Amino acid sequence: MNKELRDRLCCRLTFGTAGLRSAMGAGFCYINDLTVIQSTQGMYKYLERCFSDFRQRGFVVGYDTRGQVTSSCSSKRLAKLTAAVLLAKGVPVYLFSKYVPTPFVPYAVQQLKAAAGVMITASHNRKEDNGYKVYWENGAQITSPHDKEILKCIEECVEPWNGSWNENLVDTSPLTRDPLEEISKSYMEDLKKICYHRELNTKTNLKFIHTSFHGVGHDYVQLAFKAFGFKPPIPVPEQKDPDPDFSTVKCPNPEEGESVLELSLRLAEKESARVVVATDPDADRLAVAELQENGRWKVFTGNELAALFGWWMFRSWKANHSKEADVKNIYMLATTVSSKILKAIALREGFHFEETLPGFKWIGSRVKDLLNSGKEVLFAFEESIGFMCGTSVLDKDGVSAAVVIAEMASYLEIKNLTLAQKLTEIYEMYGYHISKTSYFLCYEPPTIKRVFEKLRNFDSPTSYPKSCGTYGVLHVRDVTTGYDSSQLNKKSSLLLLLDRPVLLTGEYWSYTLIIQNISTDLDKTFLEEQLQKVIEALIENFLEPSKNGLIWRSV
Ligand SMILES: O=P(O)(O)O[C@H]1O[C@H](CO)[C@@H](O)[C@H]1O
Numbered sequence: 262m263n264k265e266l267r268d269r270l271c272c273r274l275t276f277g278t279a280g281l282r283s284a285m286g287a288g289f290c291y292i293n294d295l296t297v298i299q300s301t302q303g304m305y306k307y308l309e310r311c312f313s314d315f316r317q318r319g320f321v322v323g324y325d326t327r328g329q330v331t332s333s334c335s336s337k338r339l340a341k342l343t344a345a346v347l348l349a350k351g352v353p354v355y356l357f358s359k360y361v362p363t364p365f366v367p368y369a370v371q372q373l374k375a376a377a378g379v380m381i382t383a384s385h386n387r388k389e390d391n392g393y394k395v396y397w398e399n400g401a402q403i404t405s406p407h408d409k410e411i412l413k414c415i416e417e418c419v420e421p422w423n424g425s426w427n428e429n430l431v432d433t434s435p436l437t438r439d440p441l442e443e444i445s446k447s448y449m450e451d452l453k454k455i456c457y458h459r460e461l462n463t464k465t466n467l468k469f470i471h472t473s474f475h476g477v478g479h480d481y482v483q484l485a486f487k488a489f490g491f492k493p494p495i496p497v498p499e500q501k502d503p504d505p506d507f508s509t510v511k512c513p514n515p516e517e518g519e520s521v522l523e524l525s526l527r528l529a530e531k532e533s534a535r536v537v538v539a540t541d542p543d544a545d546r547l548a549v550a551e552l553q554e555n556g557r558w559k560v561f562t563g564n565e566l567a568a569l570f571g572w573w574m575f576r577s578w579k580a581n582h583s584k585e586a587d588v589k590n591i592y593m594l595a596t597t598v599s600s601k602i603l604k605a606i607a608l609r610e611g612f613h614f615e616e617t618l619p620g621f622k623w624i625g626s627r628v629k630d631l632l633n634s635g636k637e638v639l640f641a642f643e644e645s646i647g648f649m650c651g652t653s654v655l656d657k658d659g660v661s662a663a664v665v666i667a668e669m670a671s672y673l674e675i676k677n678l679t680l681a682q683k684l685t686e687i688y689e690m691y692g693y694h695i696s697k698t699s700y701f702l703c704y705e706p707p708t709i710k711r712v713f714e715k716l717r718n719f720d721s722p723t724s725y726p727k728s729c730g731t732y733g734v735l736h737v738r739d740v741t742t743g744y745d746s747s748q749l750n751k752k753s754s755l756l757l758l759l760d761r762p763v764l765l766t767g768e769y770w771s772y773t774l775i776i777q778n779i780s781t782d783l784d785k786t787f788l789e790e791q792l793q794k795v796i797e798a799l800i801e802n803f804l805e806p807s808k809n810g811l812i813w814r815s816v
Contacts, residue, residue, distance in 0.1 A: 276408035282392035303415030319353035321378030326503030349424025362544035371400035401625025468534035475504035476542025515548035540659035564600035730798030
């Protein structure tokens with residue numbers, strides 16, 4: 262009992278890779294009415310300090326379809342409370358009147374010139390979770406130092422203010438605005454900027470299946486296909502409407518591959534559709550599967566999809582610009598744990614590639630800086646099926662990615678190519694880039710700390726591993742401490758300003774191993790075997806799952 266109380270009351274929610282995220286429940290480290298009110302009060306305090314015109318600019322609030330029947334805690338209720346805190350303080354709130362994809366919030370923040378915004382969502386997490394994703398005025402998720410400063414302000418505002426509980430304010434306050442129609446219309450219009458073959462889309466014989474995994478995606482993906490001139494994709498009926506229980510899937514994470522796509526693939530077979538697109542419950546991630554000639558489905562990894570998107574976005578840019586257009590002004594980005602295929606394409610084609618820390622918040626902020634300095638960013642991604650096509654939304658966007666891949670598939674179809682065949686062509690042109698991504702579940706933060714401490718003091722104190730099984734370690738980059746053995750000054754250009762290891766959410770540690778930029782004449786099977794062996798060595802020597810009680814999830 263004491264332990265239970267301590268666990269619930271003696272710690273606070275902190276900003277992770279995607280805002281505040283935790284299970285819905287009672288306690289200060291859970292998502293509930295009180296912690297959301299406290300967080301918004303802290304946000305108010307911080308925003309008031311940062312923006313003298315906060316009361317003119319307002320704040321955007323969106324929400325997904327999550328909820329708990331037993332506690333009546335839902336994203337919608339938490340969104341209303343978020344709005345109430347600000348309305349009570351005289352701040353105009355753009356509260357969407359209906360659930361929206363996460364990308365609508367960063368998009369709206371920029372469009373409406375709001376000071377900031379919040380999306381109530383736990384993305385693809387299990388049904389028990391919820392979260393509070395914060396966007397800054399630049400339309401990107403907040404990074405340090407804002408997160409730390411907001412946390413400080415939250416701690417100073419834990420007592421609910423008058424009016425903070427009054428969720429009815431959203432219906433009675435003259436400061437409430439519903440941006441749904443305006444934002445939806447303008448988002449779909451902006452989407453057309455990355456539509457290059459509308460004519461072809463209207464005529465294509467290809468059929469597409471779409472699953473929204475019981476979340477927000479259905480209506481918006483249908484609209485996006487319409488904006489591109491396509492017939493509507495065929496929805497998976499059992500998964501098209503919101504269901505906070507996610508009753509047809511074990512976990513609503515499209516990253517889990519074929520097992521989670523079961524209903525979509527069976528529907529595709531029935532409908533003779535070759536391509537399946539799956540948006541996660543808040544529609545910011547995209548999975549894609551394609552039926553192959555051998556009758557099997559290929560579920561693309563995030564890195565493979567990025568190779569296709571990168572090729573496509575650059576090819577489309579080239580096709581729409583004169584030979585004189587300055588390719589040196591073009592940028593593509595990826596997080597450091599993602600494949601370097603874009604780097605290989607960039608090197609060959611003459612544009613720029615940049616790496617960021619893991620998490621789309623880093624990509625969003627960097628893209629904004631590049632845009633501000635007059636650069637053009639065509640595409641950015643992270644391996645966990647997060648894609649940013651174009652720059653209307655400075656975050657990953659499953660809705661735009663779904664319709665872009667549909668256009669790509671239709672275009673390739675008239676060239677008698679499948680997505681998988683084009684991927685092979687891309688590899689043959691720019692070098693094979695193979696990778697394997699998976700993750701371990703670990704519910705004990707001290708264990709994770711121990712694993713990393715061991716890596717930092719491997720054979721002797723303060724020394725990183727020199728080998729992993731039979732493999733030598735060429736370089737070590739520790740973005741938590743800022744160490745990079747490959748640099749002359751031993752300093753990493755990527756430094757995580759957090760006091761915990763990279764890739765940690767407190768719940769799982771994901772890993773991505775990449776063999777990159779290899780010569781095309783090497784045997785791919787041999788490379789895949791090598792990759793598998795390196796993975797096994799890494800797990801056995803560095804992670805030691807049985808000793809550390811880590812649960813492996815196959816992706
Ligand atoms: O909100 P979700 O999709 O979970 O995204 C989170 O997971 C990604 C991988 O670290 C990051 O981009 C982070 O924003």
